[in-house]
Amino acid sequence: MADEQFYGDAQAGFFSDFSTKLRDLEEKQRMLKDRLLLIGQNLVETKEKTGKDILEMKKDLEIIKATMERLVTFLETASAEFSKFARKEDLEILSKQAKMFQPLEFVMKKDLKKLKDN
Secondary structure (H helix, E strand, C coil), rough: CHHHHHHHHHHHHHHHHHHHHHHHHHHHHHHHHHHHHHHHHHHHHHHHHHHHHHHHHHHHHHHHHHHHHHHHHHHHHHHHCCCCCHHHHHHHHHHHHHHHHHHCCCCHHHHHHHHCCC
């Protein structure tokens, strides 16, 4: 009878230990499942945020491209107009010619005749 009680206690202990280990494994599995769901949810949120960021960057890039195209067009127009401007040397030559010409110092023929007659 003592042996039966020992075996009964041993079986009860075994099943109790088995039951505890099973509960621990089930709890561990539940925690892993919760973690996996949380990781999946974070992954989806991160993917959505990254997608929005990429879309925003694409829009910004298109704006930058349009601005660059306008700048290139402006620079091409401005550089084409530069050839029409006078250079500094040309202005200096014209200035010297104007000084040599000095139209205010010209004398009219009638004024010369008056001076000659006097």
